[in-house]
Amino acid sequence: MVRGKVHLKKIENPVHRRVTFSKRKAGLLKKATELSVLCEAEIGLIIFSPTGKLFEYANPSMNRVMGKYEKNFSSIGDVIELSDHIEKLHLELENLLKRTTHLEKTYKHMIGEDLGLLTFKDLQRLEKKISLGTRKIHSRKAKSLTLENANLFKKVEEGRCRACHLNIDIMEGVDNNWETDAATQQILHQPNLNLTLS
Structure with a gap:
């Protein structure tokens, strides 16, 4: 009689499950022993039962x-x-x-x-990108020019202020010199002025 094909799925009946575990575990341990003896293979087999019990086989040792x-x-x-x-x-x-x-x-x-290799639509998209980029460049350039003009205007104003201060300093210097010259002239033109050198 031909053995029926076993479907691999969990065995629902707990009694049948325990019996199958016991039989298959024994067969697996037997095969491991045969393999180690016949082929001199080093084998380590560890099995935990559904309840957590440990079964192991090792040749020559598990360590x-x-x-x-x-x-x-x-x-x-x-x-x-x-x-x-x-x-x-x-x-x-x-x-x-x-x-x-x-x-x-x-x-x-x-x-x-x-x-x-670009299609008409690709060229249109490229043109839009470039025109958008150009607008951004023009905007940035305008801001840059505005800042530069403001800086130049500030420098011109500072230069004018310096020039005004210099003119004032020069005018005050000329007035002082003129007054000194006038006083000297007056002293020199006084009659009966005796200048003696010691």
Whole structure:
């Protein structure tokens, strides 16, 4: 009689589930033992029952098998991490190259080069972008000119103020000199002035 195909799904009946666990666990432990004896393989088998009970088999010992596993897993983990990192870097590089190519094309289009492959709608969009950019440039240029004119006007006003102060200082100096000269002239023209040198 042919054995029926077993559907892999949880066994709902708890009694049947315990019996199946016990039989399959025993079969698995038997296969692990056979494999280690026939092939001299180092095997570590750990089973937890649904109730949390531990069953294990190891050849030659669980510590040795686990030590080998951890050693191999750490080196494999490093290789996997490195390959993942390299793959991410490759993807990032591809994205950067695509973006660079796109920016170079956009730049050439903005300066009026390589327009042959653009459709009429593409040209219209490009024209709008350029006219918007031109308006922004004109606006910034007007602000810059206004600031520059304000600075120049301020400098001119400061220069005028300095010139006024200099004129005042010069005029005061001339008045003082004129008064001194007039007093000297008056002294020199006085009669009977005796000047003696000692």
